[in-house]
Amino acid sequence: MIDSNSITMLSIKNLHASINGTGILNGIDLTVKSGEIHAIMGLNGSGKSTLAKVLAGHSAYEVTQGTIEFEGKNLLELAPEERARAGLFLGFQYPVEIPGVANTQFLRLAYNTIQSQRGKEELDPLEFDDFVREKMKLLDMNPDFLDRSVNEGFSGGEKKRNEILQMALLEPKLSILDETDSGLDIDALKIVAKGVNQIINKDNATILVTHYQRLLDYIVPDFVHVMQAGRIVMTGGKELAMELETRGYDWIGSDQRNAKNRLTAGAHA
Amino acid sequence: MSNKAANSGDYLQYLLNSWSAKSADKLSGLSQLRARAIDSVNTQRLPNKRDEEWRFTDISPLTQLAFPPSQQQSKVVQANDLEQFYLPETTNRLVFVDGHYAAELSTIADAPIQMIGNLPAMMRSRASTIESHLGHYAKIDGNVFSALNTAFLRDCAVIIVPKKTVIVEPIQLLFVSTQEEVSSYPRCFVIAEQDSKLTLIEDHVSITSASYITNTVAEICLAANAHVQHIRIQRDSQQAYHLANCAVSLAHASQYQSVSVSLGSKISRYNLEVQLSDENSECTIDGLTLIAGQQLSDTHTCIDHIKPHCTSHQQHKCIVDETAHAVFNGKIMVRPQAQQTNSSQSSRNLLLSNTAKVDTKPQLEIFADDVKCAHGATVGQLDSEEIFYLESRGLSKESARKLLTYAFAADIIHRIPVASLQQQLEKIVLNQMQGV
Ligand SMILES: Nc1ncnc2c1ncn2[C@@H]1O[C@H](COP(=O)(O)OP(=O)(O)OP(=O)(O)O)[C@@H](O)[C@H]1O
Numbered sequence: 095m096i097d098s099n100s101i102t103m104l105s106i107k108n109l110h111a112s113i114n115g116t117g118i119l120n121g122i123d124l125t126v127k128s129g130e131i132h133a134i135m136g137l138n139g140s141g142k143s144t145l146a147k148v149l150a151g152h153s154a155y156e157v158t159q160g161t162i163e164f165e166g167k168n169l170l171e172l173a174p175e176e177r178a179r180a181g182l183f184l185g186f187q188y189p190v191e192i193p194g195v196a197n198t199q200f201l202r203l204a205y206n207t208i209q210s211q212r213g214k215e216e217l218d219p220l221e222f223d224d225f226v227r228e229k230m231k232l233l234d235m236n237p238d239f240l241d242r243s244v245n246e247g248f249s250g251g252e253k254k255r256n257e258i259l260q261m262a263l264l265e266p267k268l269s270i271l272d273e274t275d276s277g278l279d280i281d282a283l284k285i286v287a288k289g290v291n292q293i294i295n296k297d298n299a300t301i302l303v304t305h306y307q308r309l310l311d312y313i314v315p316d317f318v319h320v321m322q323a324g325r326i327v328m329t330g331g332k333e334l335a336m337e338l339e340t341r342g343y344d345w346i347g348s349d350q351r352n353a354k355n356r357l358t359a360g361a362h363a
Numbered sequence: 364m365s366n367k368a369a370n371s372g373d374y375l376q377y378l379l380n381s382w383s384a385k386s387a388d389k390l391s392g393l394s395q396l397r398a399r400a401i402d403s404v405n406t407q408r409l410p411n412k413r414d415e416e417w418r419f420t421d422i423s424p425l426t427q428l429a430f431p432p433s434q435q436q437s438k439v440v441q442a443n444d445l446e447q448f449y450l451p452e453t454t455n456r457l458v459f460v461d462g463h464y465a466a467e468l469s470t471i472a473d474a475p476i477q478m479i480g481n482l483p484a485m486m487r488s489r490a491s492t493i494e495s496h497l498g499h500y501a502k503i504d505g506n507v508f509s510a511l512n513t514a515f516l517r518d519c520a521v522i523i524v525p526k527k528t529v530i531v532e533p534i535q536l537l538f539v540s541t542q543e544e545v546s547s548y549p550r551c552f553v554i555a556e557q558d559s560k561l562t563l564i565e566d567h568v569s570i571t572s573a574s575y576i577t578n579t580v581a582e583i584c585l586a587a588n589a590h591v592q593h594i595r596i597q598r599d600s601q602q603a604y605h606l607a608n609c610a611v612s613l614a615h616a617s618q619y620q621s622v623s624v625s626l627g628s629k630i631s632r633y634n635l636e637v638q639l640s641d642e643n644s645e646c647t648i649d650g651l652t653l654i655a656g657q658q659l660s661d662t663h664t665c666i667d668h669i670k671p672h673c674t675s676h677q678q679h680k681c682i683v684d685e686t687a688h689a690v691f692n693g694k695i696m697v698r699p700q701a702q703q704t705n706s707s708q709s710s711r712n713l714l715l716s717n718t719a720k721v722d723t724k725p726q727l728e729i730f731a732d733d734v735k736c737a738h739g740a741t742v743g744q745l746d747s748e749e750i751f752y753l754e755s756r757g758l759s760k761e762s763a764r765k766l767l768t769y770a771f772a773a774d775i776i777h778r779i780p781v782a783s784l785q786q787q788l789e790k791i792v793l794n795q796m797q798g799v
């Protein structure tokens with residue numbers, strides 16, 4: 095929701111980033127305020143996941159130009175774990191499997207780390223077990239997933255649910271969900287969307303990276319951005335997602351001027 | 364205290380001389396075995412890196428460490444020094460201090476006293492069994508350390524599980540080193556008779572951080588249908604030298620499972636030889652090496668498929684930090700008769716620093732045609748994407764690395780059927796990496 099009392103949570107200016115000397119992000123500008131939901135769409139390889147990982151602090155990417163502020167602080171100065179502790183969360187497009195670490199052990203470690211950072215009470219294994227089982231009910235997740243190794247052998251959809259479970263546990267201020275909807279069946283999509291909607295409130299913000307307008311029926315975005323070759327080339331409201339669904343992305347490149355017009359018309363309408 | 368011996372021959376002579384002067388012989392039945400071992404030592408030399416079996420491990424520092432055999436101390440170690448090593452899961456415990464039996468620290472609760480004891484005690488009732496088996500499995504020719512141990516054999520942990528007997532509680536053999544600049548010669552001797560069952564924990568610990576030499580031999584003989592679980596923990600002092608030989612013989616349909624963990628010692632070497640001598644016998648052999656600093660840990664195993672329809676599974680993992688060096692040489696021998704052999708071996712290695720080193724060598728010698736043998740070896744580092752995933756959830760880089768290191772070792776640790784020992788090892792692994 096767009097709220098006049100909102101504060102600026104994330105401010106990205108002219109962000110350029112490269113990997114192994116190859117430029118991937120070529121000047122991103124994006125402002126996200128508390129309470130807002132932003133969707134980022136775009137063709138494969140346009141740089142959506144790169145943006146997400148740069149925000150989370152992945153060390154393989156080098157920021158060559160531009161600034162990122164998170165709640166007024168220079169995000170680029172923070173190590174990945176400091177970003178997480180400050181309230182930033184990345185739901186991975188491809189969550190990694192960690193054989194040998196029980197999911198419950200991992201979830202509790204992450205939860206307690208963030209809790210202690212916030213000066214809140216940590217939970218012992220028994221307390222945590224009750225707590226996490228409640229959260230899992232919201233996501234219709236089988237508690238068996240607690241005893242398995244982190245993501246190991248989870249189906250694509252199960253991994254995504256596990257990401258949202260982490261989001262629900264860690265209660266981040268800014269969540270970046272990278273294709274959390276990919277690989278989910280319709281029922282799972284509804285459940286996950288319901289979970290996300292329960293977490294969203296006027297004090298936090300969400301960036302959804304997605305290819306499908308379908309997700310946006312359930313989690314309604316305030317803004318839809320289109321990425322192309324490492325830039326945001328167009329911004330609109332949720333109707334832009336519908337248009338992309340029917341027309342694809344071709345027209346954007348071939349009609350830059352039109353795109354520019356939409357950009358000015360659509361932004362912060 | 365330590366006289367210097369310039370070369371291998373002097374070194375061995377020094378050891379032999381220092382011993383025979385003192386050993387008043389009570390076990391005359393074994394004197395033949397010892398005499399043969401002394402003769403064997405006299406024909407051998409210390410191995411060096413030109414020997415194929417010792418290519419990666421330079422043991423020559425031993426010639427500079429002519430530590431005399433340990434003497435039994437009158438002032439024995441206090442029980443509360445050792446409590447940290449006791450396992451709540453068992454009250455069956457034989458304690459050997461610097462190789463000498465410590466009756467006052469040992470307890471045997473679960474099993475009749477005739478099944479478990481030290482050599483002199485067991486000789487009273489089981490002399491003929493002992494004499495017909497002791498020294499028959501561990502080769503002494505071509506193995507100077509095994510020969511030395513046998514030459515010095517005076518006491519030993521003995522377990523003889525009678526037919527159809529199941530010893531429920533594990534038996535802990537606790538070998539404690541307390542003295543510096545001595546050499547000690549612990550020994551285990553296990554016979555699991557037909558249809559018997561036993562879990563054995565061979566634990567080498569120290570309450571000194573000094574330099575000493577442990578030269579140990581274990582012989583384990585499984586009769587038909589016997590089951591033996593053998594957990595071996597080597598957590599000697601970081602300055603110690605640990606040389607170990609273990610020989611296992613499996614009769615028809617018997618099962619041997621072992622987990623050996625190597626944590627301590629400056630230089631350690633473990634030779635494990637398993638003979639699948641009759642049909643349908645099975646072994647599962649797992650190993651974990653966790654070393655740092657300048658440690659060197661060498662594991663040599665040989666699984667010998669002699670008869671058809673036998674199964675062996677082996678998984679060995681090394682975690683190597685700083686400038687440490689791990690060696691794994693896993694030989695699988697499938698003899699011409701051993702058709703329908705099913706064997707798998709995996710060697711996985713994790714290097715935690717750029718200066719850590721591992722040499723891994725699977726060695727398959729297959730002389731039968733109808734067999735299933737799978738093997739694989741990997742050497743890797745911690746996965747940066749996994750580290751990033753954990754960091755993105757708030758874990759520091761250090762805790763992420765520790766957790767992933769633990770995860771690498773976890774499946775081996777979880778094969779140890781004693782919860783308290785698992786927990787001890789988990790703690791050690793989680794705290795292993797100091798300088799990250
Ligand atoms: N390590 C790398 N080396 C070279 N190029 C890379 C590397 N990592 C990513 N890229 C490139 O960066 C571009 C952007 O990738 P990114 O994963 O951000 O795309 P995306 O928009 O998330 O695509 P998708 O919709 O398929 O998830 C791609 O062309 C990709 O090949």
Ligand SMILES: [Mg+2]
Pocket residue numbers: 142143144187272273
């Ligand atoms: Mg992507």
